[in-house]
Amino acid sequence: MSRRTKTAEWLTPILFIGAALLIWQAVSMSGLVPNYMLPSPIQMVQALVKDFPLLMKHSRATLIEAGLGLLIGVALGFSVAALMDAFPTARRGLYPILVITQTIPPVAIAPLLILWFSYGIAPKVVLVVLVSFFPMAVGLLEGFQSVDEDMIRLMKSMKASRWQIFRHVKVPAALGQFFSGLKIAVSYSVIGAVIAEWLGGFEGLGVYMTRVKKAYSYDKMFAVILLVSVISLLLMGLVRILQRKCMPWAYLNEENK
Numbered sequence: 001m002s003r004r005t006k007t008a009e010w011l012t013p014i015l016f017i018g019a020a021l022l023i024w025q026a027v028s029m030s031g032l033v034p035n036y037m038l039p040s041p042i043q044m045v046q047a048l049v050k051d052f053p054l055l056m057k058h059s060r061a062t063l064i065e066a067g068l069g070l071l072i073g074v075a076l077g078f079s080v081a082a083l084m085d086a087f088p089t090a091r092r093g094l095y096p097i098l099v100i101t102q103t104i105p106p107v108a109i110a111p112l113l114i115l116w117f118s119y120g121i122a123p124k125v126v127l128v129v130l131v132s133f134f135p136m137a138v139g140l141l142e143g144f145q146s147v148d149e150d151m152i153r154l155m156k157s158m159k160a161s162r163w164q165i166f167r168h169v170k171v172p173a174a175l176g177q178f179f180s181g182l183k184i185a186v187s188y189s190v191i192g193a194v195i196a197e198w199l200g201g202f203e204g205l206g207v208y209m210t211r212v213k214k215a216y217s218y219d220k221m222f223a224v225i226l227l228v229s230v231i232s233l234l235l236m237g238l239v240r241i242l243q244r245k246c247m248p249w250a251y252l253n254e255e256n257k
Contacts, residue, residue, distance in 0.1 A: 069128020077136025143174025
C-alpha cells in the first residue's frame with residue numbers, strides 16, 4: 001500500500017470527525033439547543049480534564065469487569081463453537097438457543113443479575129460474558145465450518161486424528177473469524193460493563209454516569225461517553241495489532257500494494 005493511500009485512510013475519517021465536531025460546537029454556541037441538554041465539545045473536554053483522576057479510578061473498575069468477562073466469554077465461546085463443530089446434533093440444538101438469547105436486550109437482563117448476584121463485581125462480569133460470548137461462538141463456528149473438505153480428507157488419508165485436524169487445519173482457518181469476533185466482543189465488553197454499572201455498584205464508569213446524571217452535569221456524562229469510545233477504539237486497535245502478529249500472511253497484500 002502506497003504512503004499516499006495510507007495517509008488518505010487516516011486523514012479522511014479525521015476530517016469527517018473534525019467537521020462533525022465543528023458543526024456540534026456551532027449548534028451549541030448558537031443556542032438552538034439548550035446548553036444543559038447538549039454541552040459543546042469544548043465543555044465536554046473541559047469536564048474530562050477536570051475529573052480525569054476520578055474517571056481513571058472508575059475506568060480501572062470497568063476495565064477489570066470487562067477484562068474478566070471478556071476472557072470468560074472468549075473461552076466459553078471457543079468451547080461451545082468447538083463442541084458444535086464436532087457434534088452436528090449439538091449444533092442443531094444449541095445454535096437456535098444462541099440466536100434467541102441475542103433477542104433479549106442486555107438492559108433487560110441486568111436487573112435480574114443484580115437481584116441474583118447483588119451489587120458486587122459478579123453481575124457485571126456475567127453480563128459481559130453474555131454480550132461477548134455470542135460473536136465469539138458464532139464467528140468461530142463459521143470459521144471451523146469453512147475449512148476446505150479436501151484438506152480434511154488429505155489429513156485423514158495421512159491418519160491424522162480428529163484433534164490433529166482440529167489443531168492444524170480448523171483452528172488456523174478460523175483465525176480470521178476469531179479476530180473479527182474478538183473486535184466486536186472487546187467493544188461489547190466495555191459497553192456491557194457500563195450498562196451493568198448503571199443499575200447499581202460502588203465504582204465504575206456506569207456508576208459515575210448515574211451520579212452526574214442526578215446532578216444534571218450532562219457535560220460530565222458526555223465526557224464519559226467520549227472516554228468509553230476512546231477505550232473501545234484502543235482495545236480494538238490492540239486486537240488488530242495482535243492479529244497482525246498472529247496472522248502476518250493476511251497483511252502481505254496490503255504491504256505489497
